[in-house]
Amino acid sequence: MLQYQGQPLDLAFQALSDPGRRAMVERLSRGPATVSELAAPLPMTLSAVVQHLKVLEEAGLVTSEKTGRVRTCTLDVAAMTQVERWVAERRRFWEQQYDNLEAYLARTAPEEGRT
Template sequence: MLQYESHPLDKAFHALSDPGRRAMIERLSVGPASVSELARPLPMSLSAALQHLKVLEEAGLIKSGKQGRVRTCTLQTAAMAQAERWIAERKRFWEQQYDQLEAYLAQAPSTGEAE
C-alpha cells in the first residue's frame, strides 16, 4: 500500500469539511472553550466530539490543554492563515485570467453588427 504523508493544507481542508468541526471553530473564534462547551450545542456524543477535536488538533487548527479535570481548546490561526493564503492565490490567478479575457474581448472585432 502506498504511504502518503498528508500535506498540512490537506489536513486543514479535511478538518474544515465537516459542519460540526466548523461549528467548533466558530465557537473557538470567540475564545477558549472546554470540550463540554464545544460539544453541548452539537447533535453528537461527547466521545464523538472528542474525535472531531482530535482531527482539528492534528490539522493544527486548535490546541488543547488539560488543567485539572477540564480540557480546554484554543484556536490556532497559523493553519487557517495558510489555507487563506492558498485560496487567495487561486482567486488572484482566476481574476487575472478573467481580466485578460475581458481585455481580449474588448479589443476583438465584434461580429454580427448591422452595416
C-alpha cells in the first residue's frame, strides 16, 4: 500500500474524518483530559482510544504528557486555527460567488409587468 506523507492540513483533515477522533477533539476543546476521561463516553476500548490519539498527535492536533501512569492530552489550538482558517477562506470564496450570482440574476431578470 502506498503511504502518503501529507501536508499538515491534509493530516488534520484525515484525523478529523473519524467521528471518535472528532469527539475527542470536541472534549479537548473544553480543556485537557486524561486518556481515561476521553475514553469514558466512547464505545471503544482504551487501546483503540490510544490508537486514535496517536493519529491526532501525528496530525499535530493534540499533544500529550505523561506524569507517572497518567497521560494527559491537550488540544493544539494553533493547529485547529489553521483548519478553521482554511474552512473560512473557502466559505468566503463561495459566499462571494453566491453574491455575484445574485447580482447577475437581479440584473438580468425580466421586469414584472413588462409586455
